[in-house]
Amino acid sequence: MEKLVEEVKRRFKPKIKPIEWRGDRLILLDQRRLPFETRYVEARTVAEVADAIRNMVVRGAPAIGITAAFGMVISLLESRPKTVQEALAVLASARDQLSKTRPTAVNLFWALDRMYNKAQALATSTTSVEELEAGLEKEAVAIFEEELEAEIRMGLYGAELLEDGDTVLTICNAGGLATGTGLGTATAPIYVANMLGKRVSVVAPETRPWQQGARLTVYELVQNGVNTTLIADTAVGLVMYRKLINLVMVGADRVLLDGHVYNKIGTLNEAVLAREFGIPFYVLAPTSTIDPRSRVEDVKIEERDPDEVRTARSEQGVVYVTMRDVPVYNPVFDVTPPKYITGIITERGIATQPLHKTLRRLLKS
Numbered sequence: 001m002e003k004l005v006e007e008v009k010r011r012f013k014p015k016i017k018p019i020e021w022r023g024d025r026l027i028l029l030d031q032r033r034l035p036f037e038t039r040y041v042e043a044r045t046v047a048e049v050a051d052a053i054r055n056m057v058v059r060g061a062p063a064i065g066i067t068a069a070f071g072m073v074i075s076l077l078e079s080r081p082k083t084v085q086e087a088l089a090v091l092a093s094a095r096d097q098l099s100k101t102r103p104t105a106v107n108l109f110w111a112l113d114r115m116y117n118k119a120q121a122l123a124t125s126t127t128s129v130e131e132l133e134a135g136l137e138k139e140a141v142a143i144f145e146e147e148l149e150a151e152i153r154m155g156l157y158g159a160e161l162l163e164d165g166d167t168v169l170t171i172c173n174a175g176g177l178a179t180g181t182g183l184g185t186a187t188a189p190i191y192v193a194n195m196l197g198k199r200v201s202v203v204a205p206e207t208r209p210w211q212q213g214a215r216l217t218v219y220e221l222v223q224n225g226v227n228t229t230l231i232a233d234t235a236v237g238l239v240m241y242r243k244l245i246n247l248v249m250v251g252a253d254r255v256l257l258d259g260h261v262y263n264k265i266g267t268l269n270e271a272v273l274a275r276e277f278g279i280p281f282y283v284l285a286p287t288s289t290i291d292p293r294s295r296v297e298d299v300k301i302e303e304r305d306p307d308e309v310r311t312a313r314s315e316q317g318v319v320y321v322t323m324r325d326v327p328v329y330n331p332v333f334d335v336t337p338p339k340y341i342t343g344i345i346t347e348r349g350i351a352t353q354p355l356h357k358t359l360r361r362l363l364k365s
């Protein structure tokens with residue numbers, strides 16, 4: 001495994017740079033404009049970082065965690081606290097502000113807690129604000145680097161499940177844009193398999209209402225030379241019935257220890273259909289996406305602006321596809337019960353059934 005990890009690292013040349021840290025600011029690829037326009041947004045204040053996450057300039061569970069981690073560093077650069085105690089107060093307030101941006105992806109809270117805990121630990125050993133700042137910047141960089149390392153490992157575990165000529169159904173964008181690294185979670189096995197000489201194709205549903213599949217997944221897969229077919233969300237059943245795909249690989253925003261998986265709305269539909277048609281259904285998630293504390297009743301499924309459903313994102317901008325006042329229900333994630341899941345691929349290995357036992361074992365390993 002270690003030799004292959006090094007080989008993938010050496011050969012992996014990301015075509016996109018969704019998140020870049022420039023020492024005092026974040027440069028974020030604006031995902032609201034893709035694939036029509038490549039535009040970047042700069043974030044130099046906590047408010048700008050929070051807006052970028054809330055408004056989906058940057059999106060996808062690992063990417064918002066990484067962005068929020070740098071947001072904690074930015075809070076110190078912005079407020080210039082004079083003592084370590086003042087710095088801790090600034091960080092607590094930034095954590096509070098950033099944690100209110102999006103409720104479902106656990107990576108956001110995981111990264112904020114990790115950064116704050118690191119600050120508290122550093123505060124016991126230094127009275128220098130500069131040292132604290134440098135230590136936190138190092139921690140945010142580590143979170144970013146660990147994500148890529150995890151994705152390479154998930155890619156290698158996932159690629160073993162793929163045969164030359166296979167076609168994978170995914171959903172949303174769980175690719176390099178969603179993780180900031182260029183490699184992704186659900187896309188990692190596809191990129192790695194192709195790198196290792198297996199030809200693997202992808203079927204990507206458009207993923208209404210925000211069209212992450214149509215706008216982002218198709219864009220990044222094609223840029224990386226992967227044979228990709230876009231389908232309407234409503235075509236998923238027929239695609240399975242006709243065996244046009246061999247297996248399903250999706251990302252996750254939160255995985256509970258009992259095996260419930262929160263991911264983009266429509267994931268549950270794919271999971272239930274996959275069970276019906278006897279197609280393996282895999283979830284790819286780094287361990288930072290596993291929430292060891294919550295139960296189903298604790299997790300908030302984000303509901304977004306009704307206009308996201310009333311409109312479509314086109315080259316001309318956002319256009320209405322229905323009446324501007326029609327009542328809308330717009331939950332943007334769903335939850336898939338463990339019984340529908342063949343396995344959860346993490347950087348530490350694959351958790352198979354019974355998930356409530358194997359996930360615990362993986363987390364302890």
Ligand code: MRU
Pocket residue numbers: 059060061062105171172173174175178179184185186212250251252253263264265332
């Ligand atoms: O609303 P989004 O675009 O942030 O939702 C993203 C997803 O649901 C992804 O599948 C998930 O974050 C996994 S990303 C590797």
